[in-house]
Amino acid sequence: MNRREEISTPRRTKEIIQKYGFSFKKSLGQNFLIDQNILGKIVGAAGLDSTKGALEIGPGIGALTEQLASAAGKVVAVEIDQRLIPILGEVLGPFPQIKLVHGDVLKLDLKTLFQEEFAGLSGISVVANLPYYVTTPILMKLLEERLPLENIVVMIQKEVAERMAAAPGGKDYGSLSIAVQFFSEPELICTVPHTVFIPQPNVDSAVIRLKVRQQRPVDVTDESFFFQVVQASFAQRRKTISNNLKSRFFPKGDRTELERLLKAAEIDPARRAETLSIQEFARLSNVVHEAGLK
Template identity: 45%
Template structure:
């Protein structure tokens, strides 16, 4: 698998590939190619890729990150939605026999079937990707809902979104996305990525987030199907207090209002509290109690 050419991520090689294929960057697909080799290597290191790991990459672009992953992993399965880039990847990654590139949209793909077909007898699957800004949240939610066991997810995204994912209660960035992701995964803001690392240069900085298996134990969630609805309902209007948001979610008749107030009192949560004041455990307890009181 030795490759005597300069790494794809180097500015000169990236420029040569873009010019050779006359690539026009698609804003609609959020295409920005990373030209900072050191950062890519650090990203691979954050994911702790080893020879027994199979890796799924989303949006390989021209193969800069894919190449670095292939040098460490057992196999790499790269899913690219832009058909124009398939012949580019076939050339740039030709020296690597452990890479499979598919024309696939991660939001439409059946990941379980793809893993069964292309990553059989896998030991551990990790996801490493530079995500398009415009669909970062849907991709994260999709990955967390997959039946495939993903041991680690390391993804680059807009810094603002990364800060929301990692945010603590009682902070401005803390919201529904923070709660829903942190309930399922340990979230670590691993790397900051300046916008100057990309071609074309985006308007904002990026960051790398690491989502690993949770280590904190939360109360048992009795109504898991309703949890997302409750959390999103509580944050629907950030300027409104919990009582008003819960009334919008559950109903505004007098019986429902009384049950909501009784639930909050039981949990020792002030009705005038803002949603960002609640911890993940409190959101779980609130969901459980609303469900028991037939408010969901």
């Protein structure tokens, strides 16, 4: 297809919408990207080639899917909106390397899907323009299930992307930052103004690449407990780490044992959670876990 026929142009997008009488569902967070430059940056950030596969979540009418098909050996596009399946089937007809799946990615058995659809490929990445309302659940499912992924390149709400990539010490740094950085190395690729979508969302977006870690950045005795300690530490951001942990682990006791544990972890009780690195949280959770607290 030549460039003027690509799905991502405003003219072609509007033509497809009108042809099929498609109406946007606000509940599904549907916003179609109409900027070829941004699409190029998204695909480029994934590092795809003909030996690799791409999983797309929420293809819409196929603007990004079309670009992925030109870069990857196989593309699996998962769409929750049944109304879009026949539209995608027609507009993406020229690309036999695209497999359409109707379903909710949060309910799919992704390990089985990967085994069935991406067998023999040298690497797999997730590339998607994610609906704002399910960004975090989808990303955490992808990361926590330890799928054989190289990269996750997604366009999400700018504010959420900044939180995922935040370093300790700032207002953006929190439990989401630590969760994402435990499983991956985040990098902001570009910001995306709300004006390049149909319909336009109320806020700007950003493209972020999560390079999936093959090894954890820290050693933790109990991964689930590590995240419990992180969540407890950020329960009330203005409180010190000592006060937050006391509420969670010593609601009726004195501070003596807590002070001892913080000292053992080499953490000043007066610090706030947003100043602790992921390494310090690992040390803290291991000490608390070894003390037999749950």
